[in-house]
Amino acid sequence: MITRRLLIGALAIAPLAACQTAQQPQSVAAADPYEGWYVGFMPDQPHNVPLVDRRKMDAKYARQTVAYNGPEKPGSIVVDIDERHLYFVQADNTAIRYGVGVGKQGFSWRGTATVGRKGVWPAWSPTKTMVGIKPDLPRHMEAGIDNPLGARALYLHQNGADTLFRIHGTNEPWSIGEQVSSGCVRMLNEDVVDLYERVPVGTMVYVKRNGRYRV
Template structure:
């Protein structure tokens, strides 16, 4: 992690994951650095800007036609598609590519954004620690933090579900099924979504075309 921090910090000084990866692809520190092409000014850390040429173009943020029945302003996560939709008026949606939970970890249902966090701290759940006992028990905000630059905390009936929509320091995981259950986005994408949605926004997370369990 320290090597990654130093490499990304060096990139960010140039002009211009609740959720840990369940199984991370093999990648060297040089591979990490190659994913970034600059930064977006932000506080207290600049947001690393990913080289989109390294990603499938379908995962780029874009406005698309949307035929679902959810109301404008709703968030819809399609686990199977690895896409998040922010529903807009007149049959449109802003679509973002996402990474989702590894098989057996994904959650589905209807929730709401209970709170929002800027460069949030992270603590693994008991389940994560049971799987990976060497995980840190707490991590402050920063470039190494698995929650990235922003987090939307999903609540049901006033209680935290422990599932999040959040940024990631592993951009290669977008479009993959690798996390411990949360929905992860590129940091620049989750920062964009964060500004568009208020606390209380309804979030539908569906698999196999359904979000009702």
């Protein structure tokens, strides 16, 4: 079993994420919220990816292939904020569907973007806005299990500029299916690794709320 000892520092650092959790659900607000959530590791470099015990999660957020008849082209990413699902559209009227955590009320972003760049075990730095809200935030955090961006990140750009929104991994698996972040889309680390391998830079991303992604 993977415990907090193996995820040292994660509990202390995770709430400082760019897409930070405002409050842990009461069901996991224990002395060690990581207890029982992990069942092993997936080999990766430079860090192994902790694997989540899927029995702890609602089955509707499990990665699966589903029918998909939306207008987006194969190879696109579609995020449905209301459903808490991300779809990777395929060519046979199907999509790979992943459970995600999304922005809390008032922080959710919608629109179209492209994957401007990709990061493996990315470092993290807070935005000026976040530092203004929480002056004690670290100004930089190196990659690792305790980094709030997790194992992979897809950086969303519009018109060649970074939107500061990301699709990224998380070290808070209980937040999948919740409206908890500061706007980014968070995935299980094992799921974001899977998605990362499927999408190149330049991939179209559609983030919709109330059935629309056009503001």
